[in-house]
Amino acid sequence: MAAPKASADTPADGPYLRVRDLRVRFRTEDGVVRAVDGVSFAVERGRTLGIVGESGSGKSVTSLAVLGLHDPRRTEVSGEIWVGGRNIVGLPEAEIRRLRGRDIAMIFQDPLSALHPYYPVGRQIAEAYRIHHPEANRHAAHRRAVEMLDRVGIPQPARRAEQYPHEFSGGMRQRAMIAMALVNDPALLIADEPTTALDVTVQAQILDLLADLQQEFHSAIILITHDLGVVSQVADDVLVMYAGRAVEHGSVEQVLRQPQHPYTWGLLSSVPSLHGDPNADLLPIPGNPPSLINIPPGCAFHPRCRYADHTGTRSYREVPELRPVAGTNHLVACHLPEEERRRRYAEEIARVGVAR
Template identity: 65%
Template sequence: MTESRTDSAATPVAGSSTHSMSEAGAYLAVENLTVEFPTPDGPVRAVNGLSYTVGMGQTLGIVGESGSGKSVSSMAVLGLHDAKLTKITGSIRIGEKEVVGLSESGMRKLRGNAVSMIFQDALAALHPFYRVGSQLAEAYQVHHTKSSKRDARRKAIEMLDRVGIPQPDKRVDDFPHQFSGGMRQRAMIAMGLINDPSLLIADEPTTALDVTVQAQILDLLQDLQREFNSAVIIITHDLGVVAEMADDVLVMYAGRAVEYGSTKQILSHPEMPYTWGLLSSIPDVQSDTDARLIPIPGNPPSLLNPPSGCSFHPRCAHRDKVPGNLCATQLPELTPASNGTAHVKRCHLPDPDAIYQTEVLPEIAPDLVEEN
């Protein structure tokens, strides 16, 4: 379904992780995933029929507004939902192992080892009562039970040094509050990579960081991905991050995939009105200083009572262009986009290119502007 800008996803490089590959070169394969939570007002289907793949050395960017199901779907990959309360159906294959329905002890063997996650709030993710080095060492020893405390501490110092923490042999004994925001994020990356995982999920890794530190963190992730040849999923609201890092982009809305394709396809020829809204709401640094932002009207739908038909139709300015009121009555399927590539979109509009003409914004994707 996806089209990567490189062929690394299908061909592991020498020195890459020893975790096995699944079929068709995809290390992670999510098929028809549904995640449903019970609430006093009724069930909430936070993820609905989601499918995607990520290969070794490949980066997938997942974008969408808050509540679209980005983090919920990724937490399902790591088995972080309460199995007694959460109903999960579909398939999630990590390597050759099916993890939907896997026991907690089975997930613990994978979590932090074959697959790891960098959480959004590093200050909340790191325990305030324990030294940073102790937390990294613990993450290492869980999967290297024969290693000594000295070996684990040495590994923690090595990882802190690798992610750019100055004086790692001294800072290893600091508490999280003694680290700056950027340093805490680097420590979270070190913890995520300490066991050389084949799959790394980064959930808003640059949230609350200034632009200089954001750039440093993104450069670090790219450098480490090249070193470990990991498959990477980056969850973000920032299309600039996607333009810089991702090979493929998955756009989510109301728990479903609404557009999916290579980064170049999505940014230069989007065919779903929701994706148009995300791109149009980005400030244009070259426009008139008095120009207003163009927000997406309305609010995301309640997943307790989602709208009929296309979930986006109550907010879509183009629904009247589709005959027969299809947008309000019939859920569109994911269908191939008009450019004849692996790009797919969930929309009833018969000819999106006739309605929306876009230029890749140079401030978020200068390389793609030069290619076009």
């Protein structure tokens, strides 16, 4: 089977990753789970895209789809995922496997469970190297592993390479995980909640390390997180997801400074700020994310949205389209008129929590 070549509308010098209208569905006994429902985004090399949303919003499912890690027997993936000018949706497993770990690498949330408990850390890194460098012998791969451990700031890398994951601290484990992901100089790095399981002080170190390494390797990074602080610190662009759909998409400046979607407002105003009035109440989002088997009709966010009634019954009937804010490339999927969104944000949200 011939690999699809880059077509005219995805020039080789365009974004390294371009996802178009991605849909991921799981068939379960309870029904079809629409985990991702028509998401599009792109990431260039050297840039970082933050994907934000609550648990179950489809962030991780999207990233696993980019890696082609979904079980084809239970999962339906449609849309386009262009990686380096090549659409990988529908590629045979053997082809995608060759991309994994070499062109696209991934860092997971909990490095303790993501590393194999029975093998020394160095050996696991060397293994990742050798799959994609069959010409490298055991010795060379091991040297490369030690080199990478050194590069991610692990002291005494040669000794550490012989140790097992449980002998590492949380931060060191995540560094080792990063070393493993970067061992083949991937063009795209997907970090799924890379700092969630770590102490706050260690979080900052890991984020700094990622930023440093991105400069050095000039890779594209997708950072999946629910932590807006992390996003504001390292991302260039932000994609806010809710119930498997993109609700807001733009630069960090646009999404975090002039957010236009009530869901983004909710995320911002439910996080306390160190600088604000300590007595001011936060505005949490009421309710829970919907089941992805029974996504509410119309705007999926309407049952939790304080402004759902402001547009009559439209929110209950009609799925809002992702449309640009006038004159910008800032995309928002909301029925509220732009004017009202600006006014509401300025009057009601901008003073609360980290939204300040």
